[in-house]
Structures are given as C-alpha cells and as structure tokens.
Amino acid sequence: MKATLTSVALFLAVMWGVSLFNILFDYRLNEFGVVPRTIDGLIGIPLMPFIHANFDHLLVNTLPAAFLGGLVAIHGGRKFLAATVFITLVGGTVLWLVGRDATHIGASGLIFGYFGYLIAMVWYTPNLGSVLIALLVAVTCGGILLGVLPFTPGVSWEGHLAGLVTGTFAARMMWKQGRAEQPARPDSSGPLALARSAATEN
Numbered sequence: 001m002k003a004t005l006t007s008v009a010l011f012l013a014v015m016w017g018v019s020l021f022n023i024l025f026d027y028r029l030n031e032f033g034v035v036p037r038t039i040d041g042l043i044g045i046p047l048m049p050f051i052h053a054n055f056d057h058l059l060v061n062t063l064p065a066a067f068l069g070g071l072v073a074i075h076g077g078r079k080f081l082a083a084t085v086f087i088t089l090v091g092g093t094v095l096w097l098v099g100r101d102a103t104h105i106g107a108s109g110l111i112f113g114y115f116g117y118l119i120a121m122v123w124y125t126p127n128l129g130s131v132l133i134a135l136l137v138a139v140t141c142g143g144i145l146l147g148v149l150p151f152t153p154g155v156s157w158e159g160h161l162a163g164l165v166t167g168t169f170a171a172r173m174m175w176k177q178g179r180a181e182q183p184a185r186p187d188s189s190g191p192l193a194l195a196r197s198a199a200t201e202n
Contacts, residue, residue, distance in 0.1 A: 030105060048095075
C-alpha cells in the first residue's frame with residue numbers, strides 16, 4: 001500500500017510542479033503540447049499530461065487523476081507506472097495522428113485511459129475485486145464519457161477518446177496473459193478422468 005501511495009503521489013507532485021512552473025512563467029510551456037502531424041508537436045506526447053492551461057484546469061484534473069490512478073495502482077506501483085507510460089505514449093501518438101489542428105495539453109487523456117483500463121479489467125481479470133472497482137468507477141466517474149463527444153469547444157475530445165481506447169488496450173496487454181495462464185479445471189467426464197476412475201475401482 002505504501003508503494004502504491006508513493007507512486008501516485010510522485011506522479012501528482014510532478015504534474016503540479018510542472019504546472020506551477022508553467023503558471024509562474026506566463027504559461028510558456030503551453031506551446032509544448034501535442035500538435036497533430038507536426039514534427040515540433042511530437043515533444044508534447046510525453047509532456048501533455050503535465051502541462052495545463054491554467055490553475056483551474058490543473059485542479060479539475062487533479063482529483064480524478066488521484067482517484068482513478070490510485071485504483072490502477074492497487075495492483076502495485078509497477079502496474080501503475082506501466083499503465084501510465086503506455087497510455088501517455090500510445091494515446092499521445094494516436095492523438096498526434098488523428099487529432100485536430102490545435103495544441104492539446106492536460107492530463108484528461110490519461111484520466112480517460114485510467115477509466116478505460118479499470119473498466120476493461122472486468123473482462124481480463126474476472127473476479128469480485130475488479131467487478132467492484134469497475135462498478136465504483138462507473139457510478140462515480142461514468143459521466144466523463146460525455147467528454148469523448150465533440151460538443152464542447154476548446155476540449156480535446158480526440159485526446160479523451162484516444163486515452164479511453166488506449167487504456168482498454170493497456171489492460172488487455174497487462175492482464176490477458178495472466179488470465180490465459182490460469183489452470184483449467186479438470187473435466188470430470190473426459191477420458192483421463194474415466195481412466196482414473198477405472199484404476200481406482202480396480
């Protein structure tokens with residue numbers, strides 16, 4: 001648990017540190033967001049979650065990042081780090097490829113990625129814990145799915161959608177193998193079971 005809290009707290013500290021630096025220096029870092037299909041815009045792929053347009057933007061993203069990131073980190077700091085890096089880099093690349101001509105900044109794409117990751121885990125790790133987490137996420141944060149619709153000016157719905165899809169793929173990559181490795185239950189009606197039964201009777 002301590003490692004989990006440390007991982008999430010460290011991420012949030014970096015996000016706040018970079019954002020406060022940006023605020024203090026008149027938002028000069030805003031130009032380093034993701035700018036689709038431009039060479040200069042590639043630098044924004046790893047930087048996007050840490051750069052925010054203003055203090056209100058930072059505050060709005062902090063609570064869901066802490067809450068959803070904390071749920072992702074329940075399975076350990078390494079899982080949290082792997083999911084965060086995957087969603088940031090792959091989701092940012094997808095946004096760079098398909099996003100509209102604008103500068104995309106903020107942690108909301110990563111937040112949507114955490115959301116998709118936690119919901120998808122129900123399929124890849126079908127147990128009571130993952131189901132309860134998914135229900136908690138759906139009830140408390142389900143409304144954010146409206147953010148993937150292109151109805152709000154100035155909001156990177158493409159970044160939200162890219163993060164959501166990438167988060168589900170992160171869950172698939174990180175948990176599908178573990179599910180496949182679970183031993184199958186023996187077939188009580190198969191030839192091997194019948195042979196064992198005959199040997200016992202003899």
